Amino acid sequence: MTLPCERSFATEVSDLGEIDDLLRAVVADGFTVYLCGGQREPEAIVATYTWEDHVDFVVIKDQHDVSAARARLSPDWDVFAPETVVWHYHGHARWALRAILDLPHPDSPGAPDEEHPAPAALLVPGEHLRSVSIRSPRPGLVARRAMRLSLANPA
Template sequence: MTLDTREVDEWIAEMTRQGWTHHYFPDREAPIAMASTFWHAGYVDVIQLFDHADAFAYRAPMEQWSGSGADPFKPAAVVWLYGGNPIWTIRATLGLPLPGSAQAPTMPEPPPPMCEVLPGIATKVRAVVIRPNTPSGYSADVVRQVPRNPVER
């Protein structure tokens, strides 16, 4: 997968300006998949990019740092989903009404099978996580310690 087209890069830059966290599998230079997350109160928006033709997004009810072990890439339910080319998928997700607004999606449904693709990739490779700048100005690349296979500890 290459995410080097100018328009996709511009949309990813816009997501970064809005505070999205980006996860590159296995790395930023040659990703086979990329996922971005944005946490709201009680929900997470997730966009997964697999190549220039395939992208998938959803909003899932989930609390950040809930201590429940909730994984934004393994939602128990979704309240909205969209799939298509990366640009339209990003635009549709960024255009979603904020949770809590009258127009925001709230009806939970079981996650579709597509939600299982990224967790499958994550069991084989580690992810590089690019976090947005925080109010304190701190930003860092962090390697998410994901075992290469389920037996590895």
């Protein structure tokens, strides 16, 4: 009788371990991380990677509410309230984080580049922005994503 609960708990713990590994991969890929709403227990986590003309980003509200996106970079682009995107994925952390990690280099043939309105899931509520901590990538990591994706998707 208790077996289903044990399986459910084990699966949840396993999910958290995999999500942790994927978050580490995003950080190792050179993303800047924004902890919104408090450093110890953030209400949202946003991670960004800036290309020459685009920005890849992830908005994490909980493990089932994660959005990954790419937008064209402009001087007025707002990390917490993007207006348009060229690509977007929303869902469970496992799939959204994998999607952003596997998104092709912006210069790759077939890379998404058609703008459309940004979905509401990418917006970080204003009350979460009263306290924002920023963690920049360690030196040397910023180039890692560009190099990895260039090798994976040669133009």
